[in-house]
Every structure is written in C-alpha cells, then in structure tokens.
Amino acid sequence: MTMEAPSSAPAHLPPGLSPRARALTPAWAVPPDRCPGCLLKRDACLCAALPTLPTRTRVVILRHFKEVKRPSNSGRLAALALPNCEVLDYGAPDGPPIAPSLGDSPGILLFPDGPPAPLPPPGAEPPPRLVILDATWPQARKMLGRVPALARMPRLSLDPAVAPPAARRLRQPRRPQDLSTIEAIAHALALLEGNDTVARALLALFERFVDASGPRRADIAFGRNAPARP
Numbered sequence: 001m002t003m004e005a006p007s008s009a010p011a012h013l014p015p016g017l018s019p020r021a022r023a024l025t026p027a028w029a030v031p032p033d034r035c036p037g038c039l040l041k042r043d044a045c046l047c048a049a050l051p052t053l054p055t056r057t058r059v060v061i062l063r064h065f066k067e068v069k070r071p072s073n074s075g076r077l078a079a080l081a082l083p084n085c086e087v088l089d090y091g092a093p094d095g096p097p098i099a100p101s102l103g104d105s106p107g108i109l110l111f112p113d114g115p116p117a118p119l120p121p122p123g124a125e126p127p128p129r130l131v132i133l134d135a136t137w138p139q140a141r142k143m144l145g146r147v148p149a150l151a152r153m154p155r156l157s158l159d160p161a162v163a164p165p166a167a168r169r170l171r172q173p174r175r176p177q178d179l180s181t182i183e184a185i186a187h188a189l190a191l192l193e194g195n196d197t198v199a200r201a202l203l204a205l206f207e208r209f210v211d212a213s214g215p216r217r218a219d220i221a222f223g224r225n226a227p228a229r230p
C-alpha cells in the first residue's frame, strides 16, 4: 500500500487524524464505533497520545490483508509511532505484486528460522531495512514461500531470554515466547540500533494499547490466529 490518504475516508474521522494514519486502514475496514487510526473503540482512542519515534532503520511491515481489519493488529500501532516505517499489504485479491515493492536494497528479515544475520558491532550502522511479516504463522510461511525476495534475505531471530513477551496479550500465542508484531519490532530495533530507547517506548505503547482494548479479547477467547513472531 501507499501512505497517501485514500480517496474515500470514513465520515467519522477525527479531525486531527493524519493522512498517514488514515492510509494505514482503508475505510472499508473501519467499523463505525472504531477510530480509523488506531482501530480502538472511539472512546479509548490512543491517536492523540501516540509518540513519534525516529529510527535509522527503515521498518517494512509486510501485512497480510486479513490483518487490515483486525483491531488487535499491533503492526498498525507500530507504524503509527514510527515515521521511518512503511506498510505493504500482501495477499489482497486485487492487490499489486509485492516483490517490486520489496526491491533489492539490503535488509534483514525478522523470522525465527533460517540462517541468522550477524548483528552490527556496537556503534556500527544498522541494516537499512528491517522487514517483518505481519501475519499468522501459516500465512507467514506461505508468504516466505511465495516471495523469493523474502526467502533470499538474511534473517534475524530473537532470543526469548532478551526479548520476552509482555505478560498481557491480545492474541493466543502459538508458543509461550511468541511476540506480537510491535514487540518483535521493538526488540529487533533495540538489537539493530544499539539502544533501547525506541524499544521501551514501543513496549510502553503496547501496554497502553492492551489496556485500551478492554477486557473482551475475542482472539484469546477463541484461541485463533496466533501471531507469526519469533
């Protein structure tokens, strides 16, 4: 997807919502009682309090199209807080091919399997791009098999000892150490950029997001769609 504002924004857009926030979630994916920016209930909207977190690394979120309308999707939240981030949608029936958007510039794929990429030494420049698959596990495996540019990328996996999941979650994890998208991005950026300032801010934002999501968490209740995170 591109980050331009869609031509048909929902009628209930808050006046302060940025074009970038609008573009992250198309109008068709926003229920009337939800904020079109963060997709939380409108009375729990976090948009006005979102941090702006600059990074040297460009974060590329490859989002499965089924994630677009899910309020528990935390990749959207990360994208709202990270100016150096883009979201590419994958798998929509009428969507463009994803490979040209990924290009050939150097990057690293956050994924638990495969050859690990060497981390930059302290003080070194991080890889220019961090790619993360925002999808369920089965979807992520299919994406990897269908997009050769992804399969060729060096991979980063996170050690659960240094990247533990939050105590509270919005989805039932496949394994206890599995992370939400925003948590995985946070921990990966801490490793790649050599400091945890952005990571701590992202993790704090996720905590607020869980709080604001309320006690009814259908994804956990029904045990479906565990996120595809290392």
Ligand SMILES: [Zn+2]
Residues within 6 Å of the ligand: 035, 036, 037, 038, 039, 040, 045, 046, 047, 048
């Ligand atoms: Zn909002």
